[in-house]
Amino acid sequence: MSKVLDIKSELSRTSYPGRGIIVGKSEDGSKAVAAYWTMGRSAGSRNRIFATDTESEDGSEVIRTKPFDPSLIAGDPSLIIYAAVRVLGKKTIVTNGDQTDTIYDGLKSGLTFEQSLRSRKYEHDAPNYTPRISSLIDLENDFNYSLSILKSDDGNPDNTLRFTFNYDAPVAGEGHYIHTYMQDGNPLPSFEGEPVKVKINGNIEEFANEIWNSLNEDNKVSLFVRFIDIKTGKYESKIFNKNK
Numbered sequence: 001m002s003k004v005l006d007i008k009s010e011l012s013r014t015s016y017p018g019r020g021i022i023v024g025k026s027e028d029g030s031k032a033v034a035a036y037w038t039m040g041r042s043a044g045s046r047n048r049i050f051a052t053d054t055e056s057e058d059g060s061e062v063i064r065t066k067p068f069d070p071s072l073i074a075g076d077p078s079l080i081i082y083a084a085v086r087v088l089g090k091k092t093i094v095t096n097g098d099q100t101d102t103i104y105d106g107l108k109s110g111l112t113f114e115q116s117l118r119s120r121k122y123e124h125d126a127p128n129y130t131p132r133i134s135s136l137i138d139l140e141n142d143f144n145y146s147l148s149i150l151k152s153d154d155g156n157p158d159n160t161l162r163f164t165f166n167y168d169a170p171v172a173g174e175g176h177y178i179h180t181y182m183q184d185g186n187p188l189p190s191f192e193g194e195p196v197k198v199k200i201n202g203n204i205e206e207f208a209n210e211i212w213n214s215l216n217e218d219n220k221v222s223l224f225v226r227f228i229d230i231k232t233g234k235y236e237s238k239i240f241n242k243n244k
Contacts, residue, residue, distance in 0.1 A: 002194075002197050003197070004174055004197050004198065004199055005196055005197065005198050005199070006198070006199055007022075007177075007198050007199060007200075007201070007210050007211060007214060008210060008213075008214045010177065010196060010198060010214075011211065011214035011215055012214050014182075014183045014184065014216075015183075015184050015216045015218070015219060016039060016041065016181060016183065016184035016188070016216065016219055017039070017179040017180070017181055017182075017183075018039055018130070018179055018180030018181035018188065019036070019037065019038050019039060019096040019133065019179065019180045020035075020036070020037055020133075020177060020178065020179035020180070021034070021035065021036050021094055021095075021096070021133050021134075021135050021147065021177070021178055021179070022034070022035040022036075022175045022176070022177045022198060022200075022211070023035075023094070023135045023137060023145045023147060023167075023175055023176060024145075024170060024171075024174050024175020024176060024198070024200045025143070025170040025171060025172050025173070025174065025175065025200065026172065026173070026200060026203075026207075026227060027172060027173040027200060027201055027202060028172065029172035029173075030229060030230060030231070031204075031227040031228055031229060031230060032092075032137045032139060032143055032145070032170075032227070032228040032230055033175060033200055033207070033225075033226070033227055033228075034085075034092060034094045034135065034137055034224075034225070034226045034228070035207070035208070035211055035223070035224065035225045035226075036084055036085070036094050036095075036096070036135075036223075036224050037211065037212075037215060037220065037221075037222060037223040037224070038050075038065065038096075038220075038221040038222045039215065039216070039219045039220050039221055040219060040221050041184075041219060043072060044072065044073070044080065045080060045221070046221055046242075046243075047067055047068050047069055047072045047073070047080075047243070048065050048066065048067065048068060048080055048081075048221050048222060048243070049065070049066055049067075049068050049222055049241040049243050050063055050064070050065060050066075050084070050222040050223075050224050050239045050241060051063070051064055051065075051066045051239075052064075052237075052239070053083075055086065060086070060087045060088075061085075061087065062083050062085065062086050062087075063083070063084050063085035063224050063237075063239070064081075064082065064083050064084065065080060065081055065082055065084055065222070066081065067080075067081060068241075068243035076124075078097075078098055079097070079123055079124075079125060079130075082097055082098040082100060082101075083098070083100045083101055084096070084100060084224065085100070085224060085226070086100050086101070086104045088104055088107055088108065089140070090138065090139040090140045090233055091107060091136060091137065091138050091139070091140065092136070092137040092139075092226070092228065093107075093134070093135070093136055094134070094135045094136075094137075094224075095132065095133065095134040095135065096132060096133045096134070096180065097123060097132050099117060099120045099132050099134055100134075102116055102117065102119060102120055103116045103117065103134060103136065113134075113136045113146050113148065113164070114146075114148065114164045117132075117134060117148055117150060117162070117164075118162075120132060120150060121150050121160040122150050122151050122152050122157075122160060122190075126157065127155065127187040128187045128188045129151070129152035129155060129157055129187075129190070130180050130181075130188070130190075131149050131150060131151035131152075131180050131190050131191055132148075132149070132150040132151075133147070133148065133149050133178050133179065133180060133191075134147070134148040134149075134150075135147050135148070135178075137228065139228065139230060139233060142230075143170055143230050144166065144167060144168045144169075144170070145166075145167050145170065145176075146164060146165065146166045146167070147164070147165045147167075147176055147178050147195050148162075148163065148164045148165070149161075149162075149163050149178060149191060150162055151190045151191070152190065154190075155187065165178075165194060165195055173199060173200055173201070174197060174198070174199065174200060175197075175198055175199075175200045176195035176196065176197055176198070177195055177196045177197075177198045178191060178195040178196075179191055203227075204225055204226075204227040204236055204237075204238055205238070207225060207227075208223065208225040208238040208240065211223060211225065212240045220242060221241075221242055221243070222239070222240065222241050222242065223238075223239070223240040224237065224238070224239050225237065225238045225239075226238075
């Protein structure tokens with residue numbers, strides 16, 4: 001039986017877990033919970049904020065990464081500027097890259113979460129080959145969620161490893177945590193194993209503060225947290241940006 005780990009100790013054990021996603025169920029059992037954060041070591045990676053936008057097609061809210069200082073953008077901006085959170089009906093998509101749009105379009109056309117990601121692989125940032133991590137909260141029939149990671153085969157770019165984890169009966173006060181890197185390094189070592197089972201404590205304010213305060217002060221960039229009422233679909237969100 002896997003142990004349910006404390007968020008603070010889990011996030012504090014490494015200075016650079018990279019981008020991370022937590023999905024689960026609130027302590028009181030009434031909310032679906034999603035959290036996503038960005039971190040950065042370079043000036044370009046740190047030059048980001050989370051901002052709220054509106055999807056012109058259906059009026060739904062989109063959370064995007066945006067440059068804090070547009071003059072500092074260098075290289076391929078698609079790796080750091082993208083829609084991180086999108087909503088399709090009773091489904092909420094949260095990812096660490098532009099595969100958010102791939103999943104959104106796939107679900108709209110009748111594909112599953114896993115099928116939608118078949119057209120994608122890890123990020124093209126050799127030699128790190130940063131994994132693409134993605135999540136889907138589905139409130140269509142009760143509440144279930146999925147997490148995915150697409151990564152290179154121990155740095156071999158010729159092989160994409162694809163793992164999807166489905167959770168059909170979320171437990172109150174528990175979630176699963178997946179992130180891009182095992183630790184700091186050069187090149188950065190990709191996440192290994194199953195998503196980590198973690199505690200989800202308190203309300204949105206308490207949970208968001210616990211994550212933000214546990215992330216490495218030098219490397220953390222932005223945090224998004226959302227609590228979604230499982231019965232009504234109404235949600236509350238919190239955003240923290242280091243750049244202000």
